[in-house]
Amino acid sequence: MQAEPMGTSQAVIATDGLTKHYGNVEALVDLTLDVRAGEIFGFLGPNGAGKSTMIRTLLGFLHPTRGSATVLGLDVVADSVEIRRRTGYLPGGIALYDSLSGADALEYLGDLQDQGAAMREELCERLQMSKSVLRRKVRDYSRGMRQKIGVIQALQHDPELAILDEPTEGLDPLMQHAFYAVMDDQRAKGRSIFFSSHVLSEVERVCDRVAIIRSGHLMALQDVEELLARRKKKVELRWRGVAPDLAGIPGLADIEVKGDRMRATLQGDVSGFVRAIASPSLEDLTIEPARLEEAFLEYYAGDEASEEQRG
């Protein structure tokens, strides 16, 4: 099949009612989402949520029970080989051939990819895999070094779409930042990245949009910025003398007053809140930015509550 480059308006991944059952177990249920060309898409969920099942279905390891999916406009069942030619994949907890050196492993996997290895040298440099390290056998590598080889083999042919399952697992903080920089550069080049993780801070740091999955169900799909904007921020203020009038401030809730301090949550516009509390008696104000982790937990807490109600 002739490969055609994707336009930026097209979805690089599109699923429609994608469902996968293992016997009676529902691993994915009616999952409909799209990943746009040129974005970094975070796929979030706890262990066993269905993240790996989704990825393995996209790459043809698993066959959908119902529904359909396309990657780069190609059907995941009929065109699996072509999809794998044009994508790069980092499996979670990657296993490599221990008897090969790092360099030979990259060479071998690059040859099998058959798309050249234009980015190999650059990636080795950025992820600090020197020639002497690459000469060593994979069996002598630490967990982090293996992960770096995994990342390099997934990206060395500069794929249109990279599917990365827990890519920073085992990387030290320095290498995590080097990896994030690589992700940013790939996005700048118009490449797309599908990024599975349960490390919320990195999804927040790297991704444009995020899907949250639980027990095979899609719980949320939206821009990271929007998701964060909708979250409640934590505000804390301190004053001298007369307490400011907090009644009727839009978005302010969970108010706790203790002496000359007040803690509350704020949803929505910060400027309105700041205007409302502006007073000479105000001594200190702290507004903590919303974290994706809280958004994530809120989704799950909400779901658990509704499950309990159903129960």
Place this chain on the structure above:
Amino acid sequence: MNLRLYLQTLRWNRIRLAVVVIASVGWGMLIPVVYVAFADAFKELANSGAFPRELMNFGSGSLFTLPGALTLGLQHPLAIAFVGIFAVGSTVSAVAGEREAGTLEVLLSKPISRRTLYITLAAASATLVGIVMLALLGGQLIGVAIQGVTDELDLGLMPLVFLNGLMLWGAFAAFGLAASVSFDRHSPALGLTMAYLLVNYFLEILGSLWRDVAWSQQYSLFHHFNPGKILTGKTDAADFLILAVAIVIPVAYALWVFPRRDLAAPS
């Protein structure tokens, strides 16, 4: 077929292959020596009736004739172990072993269809088995030449012996690969393939030692590998046909099942 994968598979086996080839050549050379040294003594013993003739046979082989001795050498447990390392050991590990180790995940993330993977691994297995068969037969020919008994052999029939041996071990290799693509773990694939091999071997040896159950040999693939018959000009096309069927069935099964299997995340 994927040439890079094929060459890498051979490369991974190169040291093991070198050791097995040396051992196979040595074993092959020994058989004509044993034949020349002990054939007359065995014939006398058999003719005296002091020792049951059946017990002097081993499978379809014997030490009474050179073709029989060569057959014995090729059906001996040592020869089976040499070829079995690749026909059973390597084939069983080829997919189930990689799956258990987690490397199949990386391999299949590359643009290689499962059919291509299977065909490539089958070709590599056939190559490895063929090389060991050549080493065994080559060793036997060297031994025959050293002992000066080449006049007792029709050397022109040796390629047919090679083909017959390749088909026998090809059948076991095809079974091993079919088992390998069916399981997520190495152990059940190995257990099933070893059971298949041992049952076949048992039926052949049982029938050759106990004439009342000689019929059992017909059900053994080893019985259809008979260099003795070929080298005495009594080639039976049915032997080749049966071995071909024993190859085709597991190959067809694997080509049907493997692409359709779900490969869930390694646990």
